Amino acid sequence: MEICTIKTQPYTDQVCGTSGLRKKVSVFKQPNYLENFVQSIFNSLTGFEGQTLVIGGDGRYFNAQAIQSIIKIAIANQFGRLIIGQNGILSTPAASHLIVKRKAFGGIILSASHNPGGPNGDFGIKYDTAQGAPAPQNLTDIISEKSKTIDHYWSCNMPDIDLSKIGEQSFGTTIIEIVDSIDDYAQYMETIFDFDAIRSLFQNGFTMIYDAMNAVTGPYAKRIFEEMLGAPKNCVQNANPLPDFGGLHPEPNLTYAKELVDKMYAPDAPDFGAASDGDGDRYMILGNRFFVSPADSLAILTEYADKIPFYQGKMYGVARSMPTANAVDYVLKAKNLPVYATPTGWKFFSSLLETQKITLCGEESFGSGSFHLCEKDGIWAILFWLNIIALTGKSVQTLTEELWKKYGRVYNSTQSYEGLDSEQAKNMLDVLEQNLPSFIGKEINGFIVTETGIFEYTDPVTGEQAHRQGYYILLDNARIFMRLSGTGSSGATLRVYYMKRETNSTELTHDSLTYIEPLVEVFKQISNIYMFTGRAEPSVRT
Ligand code: G16
Numbered sequence: 001m002e003i004c005t006i007k008t009q010p011y012t013d014q015v016c017g018t019s020g021l022r023k024k025v026s027v028f029k030q031p032n033y034l035e036n037f038v039q040s041i042f043n044s045l046t047g048f049e050g051q052t053l054v055i056g057g058d059g060r061y062f063n064a065q066a067i068q069s070i071i072k073i074a075i076a077n078q079f080g081r082l083i084i085g086q087n088g089i090l091s092t093p094a095a096s097h098l099i100v101k102r103k104a105f106g107g108i109i110l111s112a113s114h115n116p117g118g119p120n121g122d123f124g125i126k127y128d129t130a131q132g133a134p135a136p137q138n139l140t141d142i143i144s145e146k147s148k149t150i151d152h153y154w155s156c157n158m159p160d161i162d163l164s165k166i167g168e169q170s171f172g173t174t175i176i177e178i179v180d181s182i183d184d185y186a187q188y189m190e191t192i193f194d195f196d197a198i199r200s201l202f203q204n205g206f207t208m209i210y211d212a213m214n215a216v217t218g219p220y221a222k223r224i225f226e227e228m229l230g231a232p233k234n235c236v237q238n239a240n241p242l243p244d245f246g247g248l249h250p251e252p253n254l255t256y257a258k259e260l261v262d263k264m265y266a267p268d269a270p271d272f273g274a275a276s277d278g279d280g281d282r283y284m285i286l287g288n289r290f291f292v293s294p295a296d297s298l299a300i301l302t303e304y305a306d307k308i309p310f311y312q313g314k315m316y317g318v319a320r321s322m323p324t325a326n327a328v329d330y331v332l333k334a335k336n337l338p339v340y341a342t343p344t345g346w347k348f349f350s351s352l353l354e355t356q357k358i359t360l361c362g363e364e365s366f367g368s369g370s371f372h373l374c375e376k377d378g379i380w381a382i383l384f385w386l387n388i389i390a391l392t393g394k395s396v397q398t399l400t401e402e403l404w405k406k407y408g409r410v411y412n413s414t415q416s417y418e419g420l421d422s423e424q425a426k427n428m429l430d431v432l433e434q435n436l437p438s439f440i441g442k443e444i445n446g447f448i449v450t451e452t453g454i455f456e457y458t459d460p461v462t463g464e465q466a467h468r469q470g471y472y473i474l475l476d477n478a479r480i481f482m483r484l485s486g487t488g489s490s491g492a493t494l495r496v497y498y499m500k501r502e503t504n505s506t507e508l509t510h511d512s513l514t515y516i517e518p519l520v521e522v523f524k525q526i527s528n529i530y531m532f533t534g535r536a537e538p539s540v541r542t
Helices: 033-043 063-076 094-102 136-148 183-190 195-203 218-227 258-264 294-307 325-335 348-352 380-392 396-407 421-441 513-525 529-533
Strands: 002-007 022-025 053-059 081-089 106-108 120-127 154-156 166-172 174-179 206-209 272-276 285-286 288-291 316-321 339-342 360-363 367-370 410-419 447-454 469-475 478-484 493-504
Touching: 022 339, 033 063, 033 136, 033 154, 053 063, 053 094, 053 218, 063 081, 063 120, 063 154, 063 174, 063 380, 081 094, 094 106, 094 120, 094 154, 094 183, 106 294, 120 136, 120 195, 183 218, 183 380, 195 380, 206 218, 206 258, 206 396, 218 380, 258 272, 258 285, 258 469, 285 380, 285 396, 288 294, 288 396, 294 325, 294 360, 294 367, 294 380, 294 396, 294 410, 316 325, 316 348, 325 396, 325 410, 339 348, 348 360, 348 367, 367 380, 380 396, 380 478, 410 421, 410 513, 410 529, 421 447, 421 469, 421 478, 421 493, 421 529, 447 513, 469 513, 478 513, 513 529
Parallel strands: 053 081, 053 106, 081 174, 206 272, 316 339, 316 360
Antiparallel strands: 002 154, 022 120, 106 120, 166 174, 272 285, 285 288, 360 367, 410 493, 447 469, 469 478, 478 493
16 A cells, blocks of 8 residues: 655635535535545644544435545545444434544544535535534634645555445554444433333334435434334334435425425324434424424423433533524523523534533524534434423423413524525625614614624634624514525525514414514515515525
């Protein structure tokens, strides 16, 4: 096996977004594009020689090919051990867990998360630190900088590795260890939740469907829900990870998880429905003809966390991203615990998790997590719900409606305008920014604007600052928040987040989208979105 130095030219577009580098597969397939980025990651790190690197991905198109290149570059860069999920598969939370459990230097996860896959779809790479956490902003900035000047990378002349066989092989001074992708993660979940109680729930006839959306969590869900917990056979649907997700858009929300939603609203709907995304870090919860918003889900996990032994005596506080509706704030107030509002992006939770300022965290984009891992974790959240249901004997709907009765309901909706022309979207936001102060004190569609601004953040642990993290408009008892998505691979996606709190007990069970509609009208008037982009309606509403 020979180590070779390969000359290369830099690409100028390797800028890390909300979670790593995400681009079309065709972009990643350009000569040396992937290799440049991987070497740029290693060029941004020090002291990894002889250390362990975890590698895995969500199995999407180009995963298998990319892993072989990464293995060769990692060996040439003198990592001591590469731990790779069997067949190159690891969900994002499972990779995060392996990094910590095996005391790895870090990990490379191949995924474009919830973005569609296949030859015309998206691919992505992200780096996780030794804490199993997404690379912080200062590191991703360095990686992006290094990628602009890279002129060579190291690789090895060696045949591709057979990733299907569990076990170890040596290459020079590097050991390659292929591991079962599910074992460690499943065992870890068993230490967090009361599997016996969940097993009894299913034995007593509780019904469930889980939609893996042909993405990475299928095998995890089969093992954990069906085999270990005795959930109904074949309750895991779209269970085989496919390179193109079978044409599905693996984003668990009311629009893209339509197959699951239809089943959960059918006359013979089961008690519980759930789905995850491409790489297994997001989740959606449905009851029988009932949808739980991500903000309510975080509030309910917080309400019941101290009933789960793993969290007893360890409730420190909770963080939510700023766009996330603030239902959890009222639960925390009652428990006399702090809440932190961070910018969008899981990496902003890391310092809070690592320093035990928070126990749980969550986002409106269907991600929740806790100090058990520094990544969001879809299957964990679903197990958390099952554990609460097993302990309380209450349905999804009852648990949610009880939350509303106790604390008031924070109606909320995220509405995304996907595929906008980037220039048009930017113009619209530039004008909006200029106009923001002039709205204060005005009445728009029956709401008085009380405050407007740009969200700026200082990390309470590290003191690092994040600027211009979105625009907010506060109205009486309501809020509109706007930002551009950081996870798309082409054009621009504008996300508009609405919330309005209701405490009148006779007004708690309206249809959320209908209730929010007057606020949507405020957004349309304030932004002039139609005039700037030609788009009147969002493409995704949750
Ligand atoms: C990533 C981050 C999340 C964040 C989301 C925002 O999710 O990990 O923390 O909420 O992006 O997406 P957008 O910028 O499109 O609104 P994921 O699941 O794509 O890794």
